Each structure stands twice: as structure tokens, then as C-alpha cells.
Amino acid sequence: MRAREELKQAICESVDRRRGEIEQIGDRIMENPELGFKEFKTAKLVADTMTTFKVPHETGLAITGVRGVIKGNKPGPTVALMGELDSLLVADHPKADSETGAAHACGHNAQIAGLMGAMMGLVDTDAIDDLCGSIVIFAVPAEEYVEVEYRLSLLRDGELSFLGGKPELIQKGHLDDVDLAAMIHTHRDPELKKAAVIESCNGCIVKLIRYQGLAAHAGSSPHKGINALNAANIALAAINAQRETFKDSDSIRVHPIITRGGDLVNVVPADVRLETFVRGKTNDAIMDANFKVDRALRAGAMAIGAKVEINTLPGYMPLQDDRNLQKLFLHNAELLFGAAECTETGHRTGSTDMGDISHIMPSVHPSMAGATGISHGSNFMIADKEMAYLAPAKALALLAVDLLYDDAATARNIVSQHTPLMSKDEYLAYQNRIFQKEIYDGETGHSRKSAV
Template sequence: MNDTEKRILRIIDDNAPRLQALADDLFTHPEQGWYETRTAAVAAGFLQSLGLNVRTGLAVTGLRASVGTGKGPNIALIGELDALKCPDHPASRNGYAHSCGHYAQMVCLLGAALALSDPEVASSLDGTATFFAVPAEEFQDAPLRELMRREHDVHCGGGKCELLRRGAFDDSDMALTAHSHMVGRDSGADLLLGNSASTGFVGKTVTIRGVASHAAASPDRGVNALNAACLGLSALGMIRETFREADCVRVHPVIREGGQAINVVPSRAVVEMQVRANKIPVIGEISEKVNNCFRGAALAIGCTAEIEDAQGYLPCPEILPTPLMFETAALLGDCDVRSIPVGVCNTASTDVGDLCAVMPVMNFTFGGSVGALHTADYAVTDPYVAHILPAKMMALLAYRLLRDGAAAAKDYIAGYSPAMSLEEYKAYCRRMSP
């Protein structure tokens, strides 16, 4: 370990009480995606306290600040601002809770900023580290998406997608991401290095229209949209046996609207869902099968079905850890570091998939928590592992990537082949979210 690495670790250790207080503050003030104004203000204030110039208001609540020499690669260090709807969580506020652990990512990001903005550390970076707090990782429901479109010209359901669309990542050469353990969260590891594959998805809203009538006096004159919706859901159940295991298909609908009054034949029903799979063509294939279920059901009942697809997230490829990641983690002292389990697909999705599509991503996940993500059981049991250790790992990784002419970053970037260019991604957004 060299002197700069010792300095990075010492800065984070010395500031551990400040970071733990920050963790408490963010955890107890969860906010909905796109509305993370308080969290964004706390993050901006923290970065400003380090003397950094902060750009705010990126895709509504996003913000970024940079350190380094600006000569070499620019690495985006990512933290997510949003909480999610989880009213049963003991720490929920207005129905929202940090049950995906995104607040811990913010601590990781700001802790890394603390160390990397130290003048002695910053001057050793042959490139730029950009601290990027991004909004709305959790895909939002259709009504909120429509509202965001109207009021803020937000086209995409996820924050990173919207930031990519708006060009906020145009100067990024690669990204460093971290998350509370997702796959293998019960492995007991403090850090899992690498990025497990995960599914992508399309958002789908089915609006079924029938004819209202008195539900008791004249149901014969009505056309029941709720019945068509239920029949569509039954058909969907019956095609599930055609979903191949290897494709990690998930289709999970909710009935958003199923009638207004119990004494009126429902004339409108709305079913909303996500159609997920681990390959883009399969998402399209399953999406078409699902459409047929609802088109056929509508036809059978005499309704019409209008189907609207929204741009979701792209599937994540599996990205195995590099020796650099293990060498970096070895500096962290006594902790349990492992590789992601190889060949395991996370059936959930993340807009990190969209980042992976256009630039190299280096990812690790961290432990220190119990309970499944997105549930009331999620709780941090080891604040050091959940809050401090990830900050050290992120800071050290950025330093090791950017030191010595940024040789490691250049190497990683050269060895990665993105699925599309940024311009191709923006064209994809224009197609999917015009």
C-alpha cells in the first residue's frame, strides 16, 4: 500500500462519524424518485463543503462534481438518490423507504469524494473522477411517468436513461457503481466484486375499453372491460409455460383501474406491467405474446385494447471482476471479499444496464444488511460494512484506475465493447420515448 492509499483510508476512517451521521440522516429521509430534493440538497451541500463546484438540476434532481487533472479518462462514480414505495418498512416516511439501500450508495459516493478531493490525492489522479448522484433508479409507474413528461420533459422511466438521453454522461469514459448485495445477498460476503447479469424490460400499459351500463338493471347492454382484463390475465397465466428458464422471463401485472362504481359495468380497465427478460429480442418476443393475450381477451368480450409500451431498462451483461478489483479490495484489511457467482442472472432490472450498454462499468456490491431488497425486512446490521467499507473501496478503485497515467482505466476501457454508442443510445430513446 502506498502513501496515497494510506491517506485515502485514513481520511475515510477519520470521517467515519460524519459519514455514519450522514447515513442516518439519509436513511430517515427517504424520497420518491424524481422528487429527491432534500437528498440532492444534502449531497450538493456535502460536495460544496469539500470545495467542489457542483452542477445541480441534471434530469430534475441529479447533480455532479469533479476532481482531478482533467487530462485522462473521466470516471463517473455513481450513487442513487431515490427510495421506493414501501409503506410497511419501519423507517418509511410518506410511504417511502430506503429498502433498496440507495442511501448507502450516497454515503459510499460522498465518502469517496471526501478522500479523492483531498488536494494531495486529487493531484495524483491522471484523469477525472466525477461524483454523480442520479435520480429515480426505480422505474416509475405510468401516471408518474406521464406527469414527469408534462412537467419536466422527462422522457425515460429511469434516471440514468434520462441523463444519458440528455447528454449528462457525454464526457464519461467509464462508470463505477455499487449496490447493496442483490444476487447472493445471503453469501455472507462483505464485498462481492463484479456485476451479475440482470434482466431488462419494457413497461406496458393496457387500456381496455368497453361500455358502461347499470350493473343490475341492464348488464346485457354493457361491455365489461374488467372481465376482459381478467381474461387477459388468465391468458397470460396460460402462456407462462412457454417462457424458457434460460431467458429469465418475468411478467408481473397489476390492475391499475377496474371500474369506478360497483353498480356500473366497468367501461374501462387498465393493466400495467413490466415484461422482463435477459435478452433484448426475447423481451420483444414475450411482449408480443402478452399483447396477444390482451388483444384476444378484448376481442372475446367485445372490448378494445390499447397497448402502450414504454422504454424500460436494458439487460445488464455479466461483468466479471478484474485482478485490479481484488488487489484493491486486499487493501481493505480483514474483510470477506468474493467474486459474484458466475452465470447467475439477477431477474430484477436496473438502469445500470443502460450505462453498461454505452460505456464500461465496474461494479461491486456490499453486505452489512439483512432482509430482502424492496421489503420491510431490509435493515442494516453492520454500519461499517454497509457505509464505510464501500466508500473506501470506491475511492481506492478510482485512485488505482487513474494513477500512473490512468493506465488501468485506459486498459479497462480498451477491453470493453459497449453494445452501442451514445448517439445510438439517444436514437434508441427517440424511438422508444419520442
């Protein structure tokens, strides 16, 4: 049996030796971006790489997820290392898919490169022989919560139970045997240095809204119509008027878009659709803001006499990393880069479905450098492949080694000290309770609530 540091050194050398293959994976995914639950090419690349490295795996989990297992000979905890398969839709990104407009403007291609690199390092060195327990290599779908209408249609067809990748994987039981989970996101923020752990992230719920008016000739008889766009505009103004009531400490973000604003310019708009997130630091703060948003949405319908259908959908839970896992990640990041290049940051106002995992098991979602540009913007690029692809590969693999070395003492210790915020059943019940469809008639003031 190798000494721990000897094993870690061997893994880092293997990742460096595999540099060409790891970079090729990251670059190929950058060139082939796919939106969530549609990541078929990316999933195949992951599955093929697992086949090459003789890692047994399952595919098609929550539509596109790929789960490989490096099974230990000695029983112990299971650590899941994760990477996200999906891209965003940023049509003017230079690497955007010309047909779909999909683009990797959040660096998830680097996550998969890092995940595959970690797998290569662990397999090349037969690391599992010196460890207790198992390592799951999990490429997960649909972290970006987008194309809400499309995903809702999958839900209504019974193909999904939730609209995000990790909630769906939890629901389907693909994390039931996992005890701890880790993934690393890529960042472009110099303040976060080369590696950062994050105190917490906003959670969110998601809303799909449809104003229904009455079409009429926009020039000769607008008085016979009911203008759904005007109703939506009043609702948006009413939402903006709530903002002074949001407490700074709750980090509320409400950012609606109009996805359909009318059909023909000479017809009074009768079908106008919005999507919005309601984000916040705690579940209570999110629900309070959501209550106000609903009130504002009804106000638009009431002012114009339109109907509004408000679909409220579970989004992601606020992220709460396990403190011991954060310390362990920082320990290895400091070995790789030195303490001056590592930092701890406060609350972040974006959301991730790693928050959902963090509610049911000890997990960690740090961030590592290597990108430039604006996150989710058309100039977001991987600028430093060693940092974005290779360093996370090492950090993930070293974390797994530290957790499972020495009869998995560290993993067992972290699990025993960790009190989950929710059990899996409590989590699923909480998220399922959020699903709601309300139809409010602004003419009569009548409201009807039902399942989505």
C-alpha cells in the same frame, strides 16, 4: 508524489475519520425517503455536502441529479462514481414517509453515504494531485422504475425524454465526457458474501395498459355494459398461459399489477389500468416475451369487446459489466475483506439502469453487504453501517485511484480493450424505437399504432 498503496491507505483512514458524517448522511436519507424524480431533499443534502468539501457541482440534472467534479491537473480519462438518490414505495416499512409511503427498501441511502464518503476520502487526501484525469461524483435520480403513469405525464409535458434516471442523463449528455463508470449496490444476501461482482442482470421494458369498457348498472343492466375488469382478468390469465413458452435460459419475468380496478362497486368497470414489466436476459428475449404479452392483452379485449390501449415504454438494458473493472473491484474488495469474503455470482433477474450505462462504456455494478430483510420489502434495513456505508466509500475511492494512478494506465487500458455494445446514438435510437402506443378495439379487431 505518494506511492499508490500509501495514497490508498490515507483514503481509508480519512473515510474512517469521517465515519460520523458519513453515517449521518446515510441515516438522514433513510429518514427522508423520496421517490424518483422527486428526490429534492436528498439532492440538496448531496449538493450541500459537495459545497462543504469545495467540490464544484451542477444540480437539477434530469430533474434532481447532482454532478460534482474533482478535476485533475493532468489530462486523462474521466471516471464517474455513482450513487442513486431514490427510494421505493413500501408504506408499511417502519421508516416510510407517513405522507407518501416512500421508503428506502433497496438501500440507496447507503449508496449515497458511500458516494459521499468516497468523495470525502479523495478530497481530504488531495488524491487527484497524484492522479491523471478527473473524477465525477454523480448522485443520480430515479433508478427504481415506478409511478409509470406520473412519469409518463412528465414525458408528455416535455420534462423528461425517458422514464428512468440514467437513460435521461445519457440523453441529456451528462455522461458525454465520462469514460468509465462505477457504482455499488447494497445487498442482504449471505450468498453474495461481503462483496460480489455480478455476471449480468435482466433488462426490461415497461407497459402501461388501459382497458376501456362501458359503464352500466352492475345489478340491473350489466348486459348493457362492457366490463373492462373482466377483459383485464382474461388478459392476465392469457399472460400466465404464455409462461411455459418462456425459456429458462432467458430469465423472463412478467409481473403485472392492477393500478385501477373499477370505480364504484355498483357500476360495471369501464376504466381498468395495469402496469407490467417484461424482463429478460437479452433484448431479443424481452422483445419475444413482449410480443406474447401484447397478444394476451389484445385477447382480453377481444373476448369482452372492450378496447385496450397498450403503452410500451423503454425500460432498462441488460447489465453487462466490464470484466476488467470487475477484476479491479475484486482486487480492492479482497484487500479490504480478504478473498474468502468476496465472490462472483451469475445472472440476476432484477433490472437496473446501470445496464444502460454498461451498453455505452466500461462500467461496473458490484454489490456489497450491510443490509437485512427482504429486498423491496417492509423489513429491509441497513444492519451494519460500517459495511453498508464505509466499505463502499473505500471501495469506490480505491477503484478510482487504481484507474487513474500511473498516468491513468489502467483506465486507458480498460477503455482500449473495451468494445461498447452500442454507441450512445445507437443506444438512444434503440430505446426510442420501443416507445409505442397501440389502441386495439376488441369489437372490430381494428388496431392503431402511434407514438406514445
